[in-house]
Amino acid sequence: MIDGATILGLLAVGFLGGLLGGLLGVGGSVLFIPVLTVFLEQDYHTAQAAALVVNVCVGFAAAQSHIRSGLVSWRLQGILIPCAIAASVVGVCVSNQFAGAYEVYLRRIFGVTLVYVILANLYRMLRRQWPLVRRLWKARKRRRGPFAIGAVGGLMGFMAGLLGIGGGVVAVPGQQILLGMRLRTAVANSSVAIVFACVLAAAVKHSTLPQGVDPVRPWVYVGLLAPTAVIGAPLGALLTHRLPREWVRLVFMAFLAWASVRMLTS
Numbered sequence: 001m002i003d004g005a006t007i008l009g010l011l012a013v014g015f016l017g018g019l020l021g022g023l024l025g026v027g028g029s030v031l032f033i034p035v036l037t038v039f040l041e042q043d044y045h046t047a048q049a050a051a052l053v054v055n056v057c058v059g060f061a062a063a064q065s066h067i068r069s070g071l072v073s074w075r076l077q078g079i080l081i082p083c084a085i086a087a088s089v090v091g092v093c094v095s096n097q098f099a100g101a102y103e104v105y106l107r108r109i110f111g112v113t114l115v116y117v118i119l120a121n122l123y124r125m126l127r128r129q130w131p132l133v134r135r136l137w138k139a140r141k142r143r144r145g146p147f148a149i150g151a152v153g154g155l156m157g158f159m160a161g162l163l164g165i166g167g168g169v170v171a172v173p174g175q176q177i178l179l180g181m182r183l184r185t186a187v188a189n190s191s192v193a194i195v196f197a198c199v200l201a202a203a204v205k206h207s208t209l210p211q212g213v214d215p216v217r218p219w220v221y222v223g224l225l226a227p228t229a230v231i232g233a234p235l236g237a238l239l240t241h242r243l244p245r246e247w248v249r250l251v252f253m254a255f256l257a258w259a260s261v262r263m264l265t266s
Contacts, residue, residue, distance in 0.1 A: 002220070006040070010224040014054070018229030020252060021055075021166065022062035022191070022236025028229060029055055029165040030117060033110060034259035036221060038266065044106045045210055048095065048164030049218035052202035054225045055166045059194035061230040065237035066188035073189055076179070079146050080171075080189065081196045083153030084160070088201035091161020092208065099210035110163050111263035114256045120173045121253055148178045156193065161201040166194040191237065 017028030029051040036047035098106045152174040168190040175186035
């Protein structure tokens with residue numbers, strides 16, 4: 001039984017996750033999964049199954065705003081989405097192998113992923129401030145061929161299926177570094193592709209939950225996180241085009257630093 005304070009807390013977390021998902025194109029799971037596993041002490045597979053469904057809700061709500069902005073590259077999506085969908089199924093199958101005592105390794109991988117997200121966000125901030133980093137960024141080779149796009153989509157889908165994250169944590173910097181996309185365009189593309197990758201990943205995950213995992217429990221958390229997440233997502237997508245995000249990144253990274261420590265040590 002979930003008490004009233006926990007219900008209110010999850011509604012607030014849903015809104016913040018949706019806001020961050022729309023603002024930064026990360027899907028919201030980097031917030032949802034640590035809250036469910038660390039604060040509520042749920043097993044990782046329950047948190048992952050819930051987060052994948054909420055990611056679809058967040059991504060769909062945010063994607064509509066990004067599509068209206070005209071920043072979505074449909075030529076890129078034609079390669080990005082199929083690769084993400086295929087890789088997401090592989091990711092789910094791999095994640096299901098980490099059941100029982102081996103579940104802890106998913107937490108460790110998630111913790112390392114959070115460290116990567118922190119470093120990627122720091123890099124984005126520093127490249128604007130440090131001349132050397134900025135010159136290196138401008139000097140990078142930009143490859144927008146099908147193999148580079150497929151690599152971004154494949155890694156995005158695999159991480160979505162493996163960890164339950166939206167995939168934007170790799171798709172956004174991946175588009176910037178490998179494809180030379182601007183940040184806002186990368187966020188818009190990521191928000192659209194997340195929907196397709198997570199729909200199939202969620203369906204496969206819920207139908208193949210490891211033995212001993214309550215199949216109903218994830219839907220309880222979906223019901224508490226999704227309603228407010230879909231409110232926060234379009235607001236975050238709107239703010240993407242209007243709000244200086246450095247202060248948001250700093251707060252976001254502070255939380256991720258705490259969450260990564262907990263996921264790596266719990």
